[in-house]
Every structure is written in C-alpha cells, then in structure tokens.
Amino acid sequence: MSCVTSSRVFAPSAKLLSGFNKNNVNFSVSSAPSSFFSNLFSSSASFPRLVGCGNSMNSWESRRLVSTGLRCSAAQQSGNSASVASLGRDDSGEEPESMLIHLCKASGVAFPLDERVVVLVIGGGGREHALCYALKRSPSCETVFCAPGNVGISSSGDATCVTELNIANSSAVIDFCHKWGVGLVVVGPEAPLVAGLANDLLKFGIPVFGPSAEAAALEGSKNFMKSICDKYGIPTAKYKTFRHPVPAKHYIQEQELPIVIKADGLAAGKGVIVATTLEEAYDAVDSMLVDEMFGPAGSQVIVEEFLEGEEASFFALVDGENAIPLESAQDHKRVGDGDTGPNTGGMGAYSPAPILTKELESIVMDSIILPTVEGMVAEGCKFVGVLYAGLMIEKKSGLPKLIEYNVRFGDPECQALMVRLESDLVQVLLAACRGELSQVSLEWSPGSAMVVVMASNGYPGPYEKGTVIQNLEEAENVAPTVKIFHAGTALDSNGNLVSAGGRVLGVTAKGNDLAEARERAYQAVEKVNWPGGFYRRDIGWRALPLPVQPNLW
Numbered sequence: 001m002s003c004v005t006s007s008r009v010f011a012p013s014a015k016l017l018s019g020f021n022k023n024n025v026n027f028s029v030s031s032a033p034s035s036f037f038s039n040l041f042s043s044s045a046s047f048p049r050l051v052g053c054g055n056s057m058n059s060w061e062s063r064r065l066v067s068t069g070l071r072c073s074a075a076q077q078s079g080n081s082a083s084v085a086s087l088g089r090d091d092s093g094e095e096p097e098s099m100l101i102h103l104c105k106a107s108g109v110a111f112p113l114d115e116r117v118v119v120l121v122i123g124g125g126g127r128e129h130a131l132c133y134a135l136k137r138s139p140s141c142e143t144v145f146c147a148p149g150n151v152g153i154s155s156s157g158d159a160t161c162v163t164e165l166n167i168a169n170s171s172a173v174i175d176f177c178h179k180w181g182v183g184l185v186v187v188g189p190e191a192p193l194v195a196g197l198a199n200d201l202l203k204f205g206i207p208v209f210g211p212s213a214e215a216a217a218l219e220g221s222k223n224f225m226k227s228i229c230d231k232y233g234i235p236t237a238k239y240k241t242f243r244h245p246v247p248a249k250h251y252i253q254e255q256e257l258p259i260v261i262k263a264d265g266l267a268a269g270k271g272v273i274v275a276t277t278l279e280e281a282y283d284a285v286d287s288m289l290v291d292e293m294f295g296p297a298g299s300q301v302i303v304e305e306f307l308e309g310e311e312a313s314f315f316a317l318v319d320g321e322n323a324i325p326l327e328s329a330q331d332h333k334r335v336g337d338g339d340t341g342p343n344t345g346g347m348g349a350y351s352p353a354p355i356l357t358k359e360l361e362s363i364v365m366d367s368i369i370l371p372t373v374e375g376m377v378a379e380g381c382k383f384v385g386v387l388y389a390g391l392m393i394e395k396k397s398g399l400p401k402l403i404e405y406n407v408r409f410g411d412p413e414c415q416a417l418m419v420r421l422e423s424d425l426v427q428v429l430l431a432a433c434r435g436e437l438s439q440v441s442l443e444w445s446p447g448s449a450m451v452v453v454m455a456s457n458g459y460p461g462p463y464e465k466g467t468v469i470q471n472l473e474e475a476e477n478v479a480p481t482v483k484i485f486h487a488g489t490a491l492d493s494n495g496n497l498v499s500a501g502g503r504v505l506g507v508t509a510k511g512n513d514l515a516e517a518r519e520r521a522y523q524a525v526e527k528v529n530w531p532g533g534f535y536r537r538d539i540g541w542r543a544l545p546l547p548v549q550p551n552l553w
Contacts, residue, residue: 119135119143120176121145122147124150124161126415127189127411128146131186133485134419145159145160147173151491152489152497168192173197174206177206183207184426185209185210186208193213193219214381218407222265237392239302242300249282257275257276257277258274260273263294264300265299267294307394310392313329313389314356317432317437322438333347335536337538347535351449354543364391368402373387384432385408387405390405416450420444420447423442448514449510450509454503455534456533463502466500468497469497470528476524478527481509482507482508482509484508489501509524
C-alpha cells in the first residue's frame with residue numbers, strides 16, 4: 001500500500017516504519033525525511049485539510065495525530081526516536097492504518113507505508129534483465145523472480161531465475177505466484193500477452209502489468225492497430241490489407257516506391273520489408289502469402305506507404321484510462337552502420353532523444369496516445385501496460401505519424417530507460433494496475449544513457465551459438481555508470497560464458513550528456529573479448545557527430 005501524490009510516488013520504507021501493524025502504530029522517525037513531519041503536521045493548512053477528512057477521522061483524532069506529529073518532528077530534530085502509541089479505531093470502526101492514509105491525503109503529503117512486494121518478471125532477454133535491475137533497486141521490492149531469465153540475470157544478482165517455470169502455462173505461473181506470494185507480475189515479451197496470460201492472472205486476483213489478449217491485439221495484429229487508427233483519427237501511413245497475392249501486387253503497382261510490406265501478426269521483429277523495387281515488393285508478398293515464411297503471422301499482409309523522416313520511440317504507461325509518458329528514446333533498427341542492411345530487433349538506443357522535443361511529446365500524447373487509450377475503452381478492451389509507439393517524424397511536415405504499436409517495453413530502449421529511472425518502479429507499475437496513474441509523475445536522472453548491442457556474427461541471418469565471451473567484469477569496471485545487460489547468454493560445460501542468441505549483450509552507460517554516455521559505452525564494448533560477435537560503431541549518429549570507432553576484433 002502506498003500514498004501517491006501528484007508530484008511523486010513515495011517508496012515504502014521498512015526502516016522508517018519499523019514494527020508497523022494495524023493495531024499498534026509504532027515507527028522510528030530518526031530516518032524520516034527532515035521535512036516530513038513539519039510538512040504534514042505543522043503547516044497552518046493542515047487543520048482545514050484534516051477537517052476535509054469528514055467522518056473518516058474525527059476532530060479529536062485529528063488533534064491527537066497533529067500533536068503526536070509535532071512531538072515526532074521535535075524528536076527528529078533532536079536526533080531521538082519517537083513512536084505513536086496505539087490509536088484504536090474511530091467511531092466508524094476504521095483502523096489506524098486507514099486513518100494514517102486519510103491524514104496523508106488530507107495534508108497533501110505522502111506517507112510511505114510498509115509494503116514489500118514480491119515481483120515476477122516474465123521473459124529472459126535484455127529487456128527483462130533491465131526490468132529486473134530497476135525493480136530490484138526499488139525500495140518497495142522484497143524479491144525479484146524472473147522466468148525463465150538467463151545466466152546473466154542470475155549471476156548479476158538482479159533476480160532469482162526460475163528456468164523450470166513454463167511461462168506458456170498460465171496455471172503453472174498462477175501456482176508459482178500463490179506459492180511465493182507474488183504481488184506483481186511484469187510481462188516482458190509480447191507473445192504471452194497476446195496468448196492471454198494477463199487475462200488468466202487477473203481471474204485469480206494477481207496484479208499484472210501488461211494488457212489483456214484483446215488489448216494486446218494492438219501489437220498482435222497490425223490490421224487491428226490500423227483499424228483503430230482509422231476509426232479514432234490517429235495519424236498513420238496510408239495502407240491496405242490483403243490475404244491473397246494477386247490483388248496485393250495490383251495495389252503495389254499503383255503506389256510509389258519504396259513501399260513497405262508487413263506481416264500482420266507477430267514475427268519476432270522480422271516481419272517488415274522495405275521494398276525499393278517492384279520485384280522486391282512482389283517477392284515480399286510471395287514470401288508471406290505463398291511461401292508462408294512467417295506461418296500464421298503472415299496469413300495476411302499490410303501494404304503501407306513509405307514514410308520519409310526520422311524514427312523515434314515513444315513510451316507511455318497506461319492504467320486503462322490515464323496515460324503518462326516515459327522519457328524519450330531512439331532505436332537503431334538496421335544492422336549496419338549508417339542505417340544500412342536488413343532490419344533487426346534493435347542494435348542500440350539512447351535516451352533522451354533530441355528529435356522528440358517537449359512540443360512534439362505533447363503532440364504525440366494528444367494526437368496518438370490518448371486517442372488510442374480512449375478508443376480502446378470505447379472498444380471494450382481497456383489497455384493496461386506500456387504502449388510503445390514506433391513513430392516517424394515526417395520530413396515534409398515535421399509531425400509524428402504512428403508506424404506501429406508494441407504492447408511492451410522496447411528492446412533495447414528499455415535498457416537505456418531503466419538505468420535513468422529514479423522512481424520506485426514497483427509502486428509505479430502497481431499504480432498502473434490500480435488505475436491510479438493520474439496521481440503519478442516520474443523522476444529521471446539528469447544526463448543521457450546509451451546502450452550498444454553486441455550481436456552474434458551473421459545476425460539477423462543464421463548465426464553460430466556457443467562462442468565464448470570474456471572480460472565482462474573488466475568492461476563493467478570502465479566506469480561506475482556502466483551496466484551490461486544479458487540478452488542471449490549461457491554457460492557451456494566448462495563454465496564459460498557463451499552466446500546463446502542473436503542479440504547477446506546490451507552494453508549500457510550513463511553520462512552527463514550523450515557524448516559522455518557514448519564514450520563510456522564504447523569504452524566498455526571494446527573491453528569485451530568476443531571474436532564471435534559484432535556491433536554497430538555509430539549508435540547515436542543522428543544526435544551527435546561520430547568519431548570512427550575501430551572494431552578491434
């Protein structure tokens with residue numbers, strides 16, 4: 001339980017509220033913020049606010065709490081501890097715990113009640129490692145489990161990995177939550193959301209940060225997302241949907257090149273092809289509709305106009321009816337330097353993104369995010385979770401258009417965001433689950449963060465697994481603000497850290513500005529000894545003039 005104000009989410013503190021229970025409210029004030037009791041009790045505005053509590057707290061109890069608070073404040077200033085004696089219930093039978101909550105709300109000051117939450121993160125990639133890292137740092141977090149997790153998450157101490165838990169089996173996940181007292185489930189990847197994991201958890205009263213299967217269709221079906229855009233006036237690229245190759249090719253003939261062909265369903269980030277010639281466009285259509293390259297995900301395709309401009313990632317937390325923006329970020333999708341080569345899941349990112357000015361952020365919220373939230377309510381499938389809008393800031397207009405929605409944190413943008421987040425992530429996500437985001441604002445560290453992805457040679461095509469990776473500890477010691485997130489690592493039979501995926505590491509660093517963050521990130525990358533991997537040397541090139549980074553392998 002927490003009290004939330006419009007200015008900040010206050011983290012619960014076991015040190016502050018030692019020995020708290022519903023019948024006898026005792027707590028140490030020696031470590032409370034110096035202004036807490038004076039703000040809460042001695043302000044001349046406290047008394048009229050307390051009157052506003054109505055029948056929940058009578059005037060005698062108000063005076064008693066104010067008097068006690070003043071004594072606590074005095075004791076704090078003298079360096080002593082104090083305690084509030086047993087308060088008993090008021091005439092309505094309300095317990096002291098509730099009385100203190102009312103007092104906090106009436107006085108406009110948040111009191112951090114003692115709630116230590118066990119969290120389960122679903123997934124096992126770099127995004128999930130970053131979420132575990134941020135959740136573990138949250139003062140209100142008791143324990144973080146990650147299923148299935150990976151060897152890097154486990155070895156870093158950021159979470160206890162539960163490799164044997166089948167996350168595709170909702171019953172198994174529910175049983176685990178009951179056994180370990182899980183108070184919050186955070187779903188990282190999109191597939192379990194589209195499959196309905198959130199629906200199943202909610203049926204058993206388990207708080208889950210992530211949308212229902214119906215709301216997750218914003219990512220699970222590009223055609224559904226486009227239909228929402230059409231219906232609620234959300235700016236996006238012109239498009240048409242096809243189930244058969246012949247009409248799709250006839251439509252392509254009538255359009256300008258380049259043109260974009262997308263598989264409708266989930267294709268692990270590989271279902272988008274930008275065709276520069278008719279032949280490429282026809283081949284893309286055939287690969288999806290005839291050759292069934294993406295299986296059921298490609299049973300229908302979206303043929304979409306090509307938007308010229310600069311891509312940006314915009315994230316907003318949503319509680320069903322309210323939305324608040326996260327800090328901006330910018331991804332690098334192409335595999336090669338200078339944004340060349342095929343698309344990938346993302347080769348690096350930085351935050352904040354200069355392209356997303358405060359003015360543009362406001363436009364995105366007003367023209368894209370909020371109409372989507374309201375539209376989903378109207379459609380009968382409220383969205384709870386994170387909306388990740390892939391945007392194109394059009395060159396000709398300077399205005400944002402929606403390219404696609406994801407219904408989870410971006411990867412690798414999440415890594416850059418989580419090292420900058422200073423709010424208690426557990427309490428923020430619980431506020432979203434409870435429909436209380438209107439009372440929340442987020443705190444971020446100043447400066448910038450950058451993540452450089454290190455991938456297996458050959459990615460995004462065929463790549464070799466099991467190549468040995470060394471010197472990660474030395475890389476992380478480049479600077480205190482360097483953190484390496486694991487996306488695809490494992491241990492071989494000799495105990496060596498080896499690659500186990502396409503994107504393997506996310507080398508992340510913070511700096512006072514983007515230039516410093518980039519310098520530290522690449523210094524750390526160059527310490528990593530991994531002949532079986534590669535990385536882009538120009539992450540951040542749109543925001544900064546880039547020196548040539550030698551690839552030392």
